[in-house]
Amino acid sequence: MSFDAIVVGSGACGGWAALELAKAGMKVLMLEAGSHIDQKDFHHTFLYQMDYRGHGKPGSLRGYSGTERNYRIMLDNDENPYTTAPGTVYRWIRSRCLGGRTLHWARASDRMADYEFKAVSRDGHGMNWAVSYADMKPYYDRVEGFIGVSAAMEGLPQFPDGIFQPPMPLNCAETIFTAACKSLGWPSTPRRLAQLTRMHNNRPPCHYCGNCVNGCDVGAMFSTISTTLPPALKTGNLEVRTDSVVAQVRMNKENRAQGVTYIERFTKKSVDVDAKYVILAGSTLENTRLMLLSAKGGLANSSGTLGHYMLDQIGGGSIAGILPKLKGGPSRLDDGKSGGITIPNLQNIDEKTARKDFIRGYVMNATGGQTEYPMFAASFPGYGSEWKKEIKSRYVAQARVWIAGGEMLAQKENFVEIDPDMKDHWGIPVLKIHFTHCDNDRKLIADFHEKAEELFRKAGGEIMSGLGRGGPAGFPGGPGSPDAPANPPNQPRQRPLSGVIHEVGTARMSVSPKDGVLNSFCQTHDIPNLYVFGGNAFPSTGDKHPTLTMMALTVRGCDHLIEQSKGKIS
């Protein structure tokens, strides 16, 4: 059977592509490498209700980046290895299941602004995006309007407003940090989250359990399975095949994508399927891996840039401690929304805010209060009843400031390639990652630490640990998250700069085919019926979380594809 379109992957972009194309009447096949999973599979579970307190059955989680609560929506690294070049410190955190990372993402949904899309015009580094904010705005509107984003309007040029539901209320720690921001003259706003505060498109509002990274049991947070897949399936035009590991894009003699070859996950049987359009939406680096595997030198690589300019926003920065104002107070539902406040980028936005020592900027987040487990307790000096009382007293006063999006500079020497010496469980060659940070990245994170400490102190905070802790539970670097740091709290230690599961680039968009792999619609310059949705198109990271922009690019690209399928454009 032949399809109008094959969509590889079911994450944020795969879900949107399937929805848009199926709604347009195209017959769509979605291929997902992982298993089927349903909202009904998600539950509230306390650590003490699990035999192994979150650490899973013997040996079963060794290869996973997740916990007993969420390993099913993560990926088995033993089956899906990758390699890194000497000097590379990079953890590639992935999901393989229906819905992909939308099932456990941080839900931060911030629009990028022109100072990010066109940063090169200001500082000369890298390549401008082939789109502007004006190009993207209608698509941000469409995506936000459909998925539901709770946020406050702020009127900040570096943090464009959108179509919002009411924001989530601030807890006590966030209120104190907001007051500190005001005192410093910094803007701040409730974190913009793809998490409902009102009923929306038959989805209920959040019930503030704080379980977001383990899969939302009611669909109040945006995910493919709660939001884009149901209406896509309702069209009758979408077929979903899970446990289907795509190994290659097949080409025909006319330099068009013919279809894909996938391997059935459990039988290892190879299956060919054909379509008029092939859409890669299996996450940034997996998309690039497929393109590198599908032709000598890589598919659609006349520019020679495929695999290059790999990026991830800069991770590794946070400050934690307590807010004495809250010490000894009553227990409250502080972590029920896994939210916080956002402090938009303050620097290198325009001439007035230009820094001489580094280019680009970063966003900060802050939150605090009660958490499921008091991470600081084991290292807090003392014992006995007094110690226990002090733990409880500080437990409700915990506070954290962390970097939410630090812009990493694009460098051609950060790249991925096929490793000829290693294959995955299905015999498909794996990626080798070359990834290092530059001086500008280090200066930026150093500046973050200064600013974070300034904010913490302005709020009256007592810093308990310097570096080495991530955000609150559920966020990258936070307790229970896939990349929670192994080093204990209260033992400050400079972690190497890392990523924050925001990998982008490797098939950047460009106006000219000689400068990049994709055009502004995420269509490959070289192969008209091959589209790549994900972070691949990003020529730079910006300082916003990338998923909203990935989804907006997908919807924009699908509009273009639909026009193309009608013969209106080539």
Add this chain to the structure above:
Amino acid sequence: MQSRRDFVDLIVRAAALPGAAEFFSTWALATVQHDHSSSAAPPEPPLLRDYTPKFFAADDFEALRAFTEILIPTDDTPGAREAYCAHYIDFVLQASDSVPNVQKQWRAAMASLKDAGFHSANAKGREALMEAMSKPERDHSASHPAYAAYHLIKQENTFAFYTARAGMIEALDYKGNSYNLEFPACTHPEHHVL
């Protein structure tokens, strides 16, 4: 030094052992039965009351149990006793065959406790020993031959306690992981100004 990852590995291995489900369900039940309104210990289920340590020798287990209960005592809220922290540590360690360094580290810890006289000391003596061996934690110029044992047991006892219902709910009054109609906004005027 044993890492958290090592300990987690041990937990995972422990779960594979015959009787794991029975052990954990009894243990979970015990932590649930504690009455928050009273400092009285919950009734001990038979399996825990008659528990035979699998990793530790009987005298080491008794010492460990006493040690964990001094670290996190029962007062107006439950302590390590009600959370069966020593049982948990023993059960996890018995699965440590493939991590001999961890087993060795714990045996060394218990030996240093014994050498320090903890096993044979009475309650008052144990309190005094705990005070002495914990001193390097507060005073970096101080040292004690059993400090490493203190540090190791404290780390894992803290984990065992605050991941138990007794620690998480009854001692800390954790409110999350629940269904709520709304998120409680800060209502304190004093938090809106510095």
